[in-house]
Amino acid sequence: MSVQRLLVSLAVLVLTSQPSSAVESLTPDQTNFFETKIRPVLVKECYGCHSEKAGNVRGGLRLDTKQFSLLGGSSGPAVVPFEPDDSLLISAIHHDDFVMPPKKKLTADQITDFEQWIKMGAPDPRESEIETFKSSITADEIATAKQEFWAYRLPQQISPPHVADVAWPKTDIDRFIAAGLEAKGLPLSVDATSSQVLRRLCFDLTGLPPTPKQIEAFTSGWNLDADAAIAATVEELLSSNAFGERWGRHWLDVARYGESTGGQVNMTFPHAWRYRDYVIDSFNDDKPFDQFAAEQIAGDLMPAKTDRQWTEQLIATTFLAIGAKNLNEQNRIQFAADLIDEQIDATTRVFLGTSVACARCHDHKFDPIPQTDYYAMAGVFRNATTYFGNPPSEFGNFSPVQANRTSSLIVLPVEDPNPYDKRYSRSELADLRAQMNDKFDQQRSMRSQSGQSQAARLRLNNEIAELSAKLAVVDDQGQPRSYCMGVQEQASAQNATLLVRGEIDLPAQEIPRGIPSVLVEQPISIADDSSGRLELARWIGSDENSLTARVMVNRVWQHMIGRGLVTSTENFGSTGTAPSHPELLDHMAVEFAQSGWSVKTLIRQIATSRVYRIASTYNETSFERDPDNTLLWRANVRRLDAEAIRDAMLSASANIDLDRPRGSEVAKAGYLRVRGGFLGDPREAVQKMMLASRDSMRNNARRRFGFGFQNGRDSTADMYQRITRSLDMNDAMFRSVYLPVVRDELPRALDVFDFADPSAVIGTREESNTANQSLFMMNNPLVIAQSDAMATRIAKSYQRPAAQVHAAFVLSLGRRPTGTELAATMKYLGSLSDGGSRQVQPLAAVCQSLFACAEFRYLD
Structure with missing residues (x-):
């Protein structure tokens, strides 16, 4: 369906949800026309x-009320008043793209009546009563929460305690921590060793281990002046490109970064990179966080100088x-509602630590957020068109038939094409267009012929989608266009309609656009022509x-530090945990804003504090009084x-490539379905290939994974190994932040060590300790290869x-x-060299043993 049709249908959703006097405003002639010409045909042929x-209505389309006729079904609006060409009902009764009724065609007079009816504005007396929803959360309850609950009161500048x-x-931060410990009679911790502190700094700020040169310099500096050594190292690490890669990955966790839609129809996002x-x-640029936040929510609306x-x-x-998307959703209105819900949930949890999405179907059960406030935010986001799918070609926007929902992409104002996009010569471009026209001819021929199999239709539609994707990414000269995902504001702003129990077929009253009232002192002003x-x-x-x-x-x-002052990082509400040091949290929040929202300044303050460098030494008395280490009487040991x-192994072997790769592996793959249907799970797909003939398997592998097998010399095992190895990216030497993040298909090196679920907002990753992790360090080809490389490096x-x-x-x-x-x-090396297996390289075995030990995987 075109974007224009989607906008019309969404506008209809608003219009049809209002209490109206449409029945009273119909003229007698209009009512008579509907009752004599339209309703009888609908009852007999459509109901x-x-x-x-009908129960489970076909295509999600109901035609027994005015509201549902305007909403339409999975393919688009059935009735668009005054626009018969945009009304799919007219197309269906003509037996064009759809065939309704399925067994016979309406008479010419009946078709003319329906066309005339829609040209009249589709007058329809079948109005239903609209329920008005009233929240159970009172204004007094909201006002009380603003005054009494800590998270809804503005942070206050608090002087550090004595x-x-x-x-x-060493800093004001330490005074807050020390005061808490002294109040409980707990001893203040001693410092960790220089090697422990340096390892923390390097991994926390850059995600990379310290180099031998850094270790030597820091140790010498520590012995002279520990404070100066830490300060100098912090500045060095903050200025490196590795800092942005480390802290950018933290943000990608909460931003639910993924390079595919996820779900049964898992389509790639080639421009997510x-x-x-x-x-x-x-x-890396230390962009002010308030600007960073605003750009992600409304960058398309902000002024730009260049x-x-x-x-x-x-x-x-x-x-x-x-965010993840259910492209299998048949009802476009349901898909739009789910998309807005996902945007509200991400925005409020990521930036506000509040789950407003809990109020989609009913008043929030724990926080003072009524359902009306949810739909006030829904009105803000519903006026943006979300672009995530395939770029449109001159032939239209097509996607594989399994994807019921799709969208386009945004054309960038600068030339910056995907580095893997194909460039076509004039002759190649002409050939692709000729192929597309030929496919359209085949499609028209299929429609006019009976007995065509559904499989043949699906195969042809997929071929059209593939050709469309190739043509979409180039201009008239065959040069790649530059695209991105994102949102764009719609032409006119409209409010959202509250949906009773969150059901799209139970609309209630219109809700003015706004922000949940418990979060703002006064409602923000939104102009009539602004989405908000x-x-x-x-x-x-x-x-x-x-x-x-x-x-x-x-x-x-x-x-x-390894533990948040508020441990429920995405939930600052009543069901979340209260801050362990509320005065410290407020103190740092105020200073953060006063610093110009500088993340590097905030990190510098923490990294140079005494509490950051304390030892993790166990103290029985302190443990008995504070078993969870809430007061920070020792450092938290972290995995x-x-x-x-992965990056530490690559660094130790000297194989790591610190240059940022252009694009991503998903960009290289292009627009394709990576899971479900015929292909299924990639590893399962490989198993299916094993059962096929070698020629068939070779062709499938080439099409699915992009491998070329030469002269039939590759064995079945070779093909299998190359394919499975590609899925885990064991041959990639760039930093792990650049590995592909395909939903439901994560590289093994990430998945086994509790990588963040890319379909969810993850502020705190799990830290499991499983047998699979041990087996990975023992047997994975990546670990073995880097152990060998590290041994070779050392031996040289x-x-x-x-x-x-x-x-x-x-x-x-x-x-x-x-x-x-x-x-x-040394004894272990001797045992391997003297009487051990000749197949084992002794030094490589030592290197792998060090990779597998707990100290390598943990920060002490």
Whole structure:
């Protein structure tokens, strides 16, 4: 369905949901025409399949009320008043794209009557009463929550408390922590070792292990002046490109970054990588967080001085377009409602730590957010068109037939094509267009012939979709166009309609656009011609918002310290956890805003504090009084995340490529379905290929995975290994943040170590300890290859076994081995060399053992 039709249908949803006097306004002639010419035909020919009595109505289309006729079904609006050409009912009764009634065609007079009826404005007396919803949450309850609940009160600047041990604190942060410990009679912790502190700094700020050169310089500096050594290292790490890659990945977790739609019809997002790079660059540039937030919500509406800035802001709105989508949804109105719900949920949880989406179907059960406030926000987002799908070609926008819902993409104002997009010569372009016209001729021929199999129709439609995708990405000269995902404002702004129980067929009253009242001191002003999205974006980063600064400060604290001051990072509501140090949270939130919303300044403050460098030493008395370490009497031991583990192995082997790759593996693959239907799960697809003939398997593999097999020399096993190896990206040497994030098809190196679910807002990753992780470190080809490479690297530089062991510990664990460790490792090397298996490279076995040990995977 065209974007124009979708806008018309959404407008109809608003219009038909209003209490109206349409029945009273119909003229006698209009009523008589409907009752004598239209209703009898609908009852006799249509109600059997398209009415409430039909039960599971076909195509989601009901024709037994005015409202449902205007809403239409899965393919679009059945009736568009005054526009018979846009009304699918007319197309169906003509037996064009649809065939209704299925067994016979209406008479010519009946078809003329329906056309005339729609030209008249589709007058229809079948109005139904509209229910008016009234919230059970009162204004007094909301006012009380604003005054009493901590998260809804603006952060206050609080002076750091006095502490007894004045020598221990290094910063104001430390004074808040020390005061809490002293109040409970708990001792203040001593500092960790220099190697432990450096390892924390490097992994926390860049996601990479310290190099031998960094270790040597930091150790020397620490011995002279620990504070100066930490400060200098922090500045070095903050200025590296690796900083943005590390902290950009943290943001991608909460932004539910993925490069496909997910679900049964899992279509790729070949331009999602633009948003990934935008996020990384924003953190490296220390873009003010209030601006960073606003661009992602309303970058298309913000002023821009240059086309380059305009491009960046358009890409930022990918945040609203990148969520998981059910392309199998037949009802376009349901799909639109679900899309808006996903955008509301992401925006409020990511920036406000509040789940407004809980009020979609009823008043929020725990927080003072009535259902009317949800639809006030829905009105803000419903006036934006979301672009996530295939670029439109001159022949129209097509997608594989399994995808009931699709969309287009945004053309960028600068030339920056996907690096993998195909360029066509004039002759190649002409040939593709000729093929497309030929496919259309075949399609028309199929419609006029009976007995054509459904499989043949589906195959032809998929071929058309494939050709359309090729033609869509190039201009008239065959050169690639530049696209991005994102949102664009619609021409006119309209309110949303409250849906009783969240059901699209139970509309109630219209709700003015706005922000949940419990979150604002006074309702924000939204002009009649404005959606309110820009106003929402500006409010989120303003001093009038009590939540955004707190939520972001809490996220940064969690990644640096290992536990948030508010442990429920996406839930600052009544069911979330209260802050362990509320005064500290407010203090840092105020300073964060006063710093110009500088994330680097915030990280610098935490990294140079005493509490950041304390040891993780166990104290029995402290544990008994504070078993969860809420007061921070010791450092939290943390497991490295999946990306850091993989990048650390690549760094130790010297194989890591620190240059950012252009695009992504998904961009290279293009527009395709990666799961479901014939292909199924990729590994399952490979198994199916194994059962086919070698020629058939080779062709399937080439089409599915892009591999070329030469001269029939590749064995079945070779093909299988190449395909499965490609899915896990074991041959890729770039940083893990650039690995493909295809929903439901994550690389093994990420998936086994609790990578964030790309379909959900994940502020806190799980930290499991499973047998699969141990097996991965023992058997995965990536681990084995990097162990061999690390051993080769060491052997080239050191001849003596003791020196080799020393280098292995430094590269993998960031420290020298103890005397006991050195002796045990030398003994192990001797056992492998003297009587062990000849198949094992002794030094590589040591390297792999270090990769597999707990100290490699944990920050102490």
